[in-house]
Amino acid sequence: MQSIVLNYITEDDVSLNSCLYLPNDENTDVENLPAVLLFPEWWGLTEHIKDKAKALAKAGYVALAVDMYGNGRVTSDAQIASERMNELLQHPDLLSERVQLAYNNLRAVAEVNPNKMAALGFCFGGRVALDMARDGVDLCGVVSFHGMLNTQTPAQKGVVKAEILVEHGQLDSMCTLQNVDEFRTEMDAADVKYHIDVFPDTKHGFTNPQATENGKRNGADLAYNPVVAEQAWNNALAFLTRVLKA
Incomplete structure (x- = not known):
């Protein structure tokens, strides 16, 4: 597996340092590989996200762990994380630019x-x-x-091209079961192909090994669940195999 820092610059000179992982160990003639963008939690481009990108590369995908905040910034402070996330959510043009840059740069990889x-x-x-x-x-x-x-921009019929998989914790207090029901209604109205897995007794952040510690540090309702994390990851791998390798 090869790893490369893929750097690109926004119009307002923010340096985004995303991490690209390639499945080939040497400079072989491998091409036409499926590719996956990985967007991190509000903490930033943590080792958790990089580890997932590495796992995808080992599974045969070109994986880009995306830097959304610039200069690879990370934090374990929920207030700082919230400020950085909300800066992008409140400025959709900035968020859209960073997403598009990540997408375009991954598409351009040989x-x-x-x-x-x-x-x-x-x-x-x-x-x-x-x-x-x-x-x-x-x-x-x-x-x-x-x-x-x-979302501020609900799905519209005929627009969505991607099939969607949602892995969700039943006890997620940051995105409730009511939000899940609203999402179902949105997807059904737009005729989107989707599937939702809801895991019992599972809180927000369940995939992240640092979630429980981060929750205690910040007074947040987070918890790592290794059993559910593995199951959800396997569900995602099966999904990616079907939509990208079939």
Whole structure:
């Protein structure tokens, strides 16, 4: 597996340092590989997200762990994380630019088949990935892990190209079961192909090994669930195999 820092610059000179992982160990003639964008939680481009990108590369995908905040910034402070996330959510043009840059740069990688791409996101990143689908970006699939399901731009019939998989915790207090029901209603109205897995007794952040500690530090309702994390990841791998490798 090869790893490369893929740097690109926004119009307002923010340096985004995303991490690209290639499945080939040497400079072979591998090409036309499926590719996956990974959008991180509000903490930023943490080792958790990089580890998931590495796992995808080992499974045969070109994977880009996306830097959304610039200079690879990360934090374990929920107030700082919230400020950075909300800065982008409150300025959709900035958010859209960073998403589009990540998408375009991954598409341009020589080994990538631009017709076999997916997006995967965690928490804030889940919202980002789902909004890519809502916007009609040319993706085969989108996966959300304990993602934010609400949006300012609901899906419209005939626009969404991606099939969607949502992995959600029943006890997620940051995105409730009511939000899940609202998401179902939105997807059904737009005739989107989707599936939702709801895991019992599971809280927000369940995939992240640091979630429980981060929750205690910040007084947030977070908890890592290794059993559910593995099950959800296997569900995602099966989904990606079907939509990208079939």
